Amino acid sequence: MDMRELVRKARTTRRFDESKPVTGQELRLLVDAARVSSCGGNSQPLRYRLVSGPAECQKVFPLVAWAASIPDWSGPGAGERPTGYIAICSEGTPGLDTGIAAQTIQLCAAAQGIGACMMGAIQREPIKQALNIDEKYNLMLLIALGRPAETIVIDEVAAGADLTYYRTADGVHHVPKLGLDDVLIG
C-alpha cells in the first residue's frame, strides 16, 4: 500500500470486533518496529507493557475514558472492545519520543488491518497498579488495539471550522481535518 494511503487509513478506532482478537505475538511485532524508530540522542527511554487476553484487557478497560467529544456515548460495548493494549512507559517524560513510537505502532497496525486508539484520558496510577508496572515508570500513553468494526471518514474543512469529531446516525465516525494550505505558514 502507498504510504500516504496508509496514513489516511490509520484512523483512531474506538469500536472493534472482539471475536477476532489481536494476539500477543502481533503486539510484540508492533513494539519490535517501535523500538528501532528514531528517538532523541538514540537514548531509547521508552519501555512497553503488552496487554492481551480477555482477563488483562478487562482490567484495563474500566480505567480509560472514550471519545470526550461524543458525550452521549460512554465507550465501546460488549463485543466491540479492544482486544489488546500497549502501555508506553518511561522513567522520564519524553513526549516527542512517545509520539514517534506511538505513530510507528499505529501505522504498522493499520498495515496489518489492526485499528488503534492512542489514549491520554486514562487513570494512570490505577492502570500501573493493575498491570504491575514499576512505580519508577511514568505511563506516557496507552494504545488500545483490535480489529476495526467501524467506518471512519476524513472530512476536509475550512480554516475556522469546528474540528470536533462526531458520529452520524448511520454510525459513521467523521473526523474534520484542515486542508493543506491551512496548516502551511510563511
Added chain:
Amino acid sequence: MDMRELVRKARTTRRFDESKPVTGQELRLLVDAARVSSCGGNSQPLRYRLVSGPAECQKVFPLVAWAASIPDWSGPGAGERPTGYIAICSEGTPGLDTGIAAQTIQLCAAAQGIGACMMGAIQREPIKQALNIDEKYNLMLLIALGRPAETIVIDEVAAGADLTYYRTADGVHHVPKLGLDDVLIG
C-alpha cells in the same frame, strides 16, 4: 514495501546528495500526510513552514547542530547538506502530536527514498527570524531532508550497552538499538 522493513529503513540521515534536491512539491506531500495523522482531541495544533531551494536552505544550515555524539564531525560538508527542511510549529507545546507528525513525515519520506533528520539542537529564535515565522509560534522541531548519501546500520546490543551512535572508518554510521525483550516490561 513491508511496513516493518520501512521503519528500519527510515533512519536518521545526516549526509545527503545535494545534486538531487527534494522539491517543494515533495515537501508539500509530506505535510499533506502529517496533517491527517491522529492528534490529541483532533485539535490540529501544528503548523508547518516549508524550506526548499538553495537560498533558504543556506539560511537555516548555520543555525542547527549535527550529531552531538560524533564530536570530531561538525556536520555535512558542501555537496552533502540537506536540500529541504520542514519546521513544525505550534502556538502551544504539543510534544506528543509533534512526534506523531514527525514520524509520519520521516516514514513517508523514506518510502520515497528521501532521508530525514529530526533536529532538536537548533537555534530556535534565529531560525524563526530567518524564516519569518510569526513570534506567536513555538518552533517545536526542524526536520532536515534530502536524498541519503550515507550507509546507516542498526546494531542490536545487550541491555546496559553503550547506546551512543558512532561512525566507523569506512564511513558507515552505526545505531545501537536494544533488543525487543529489553524494552518489554512486566
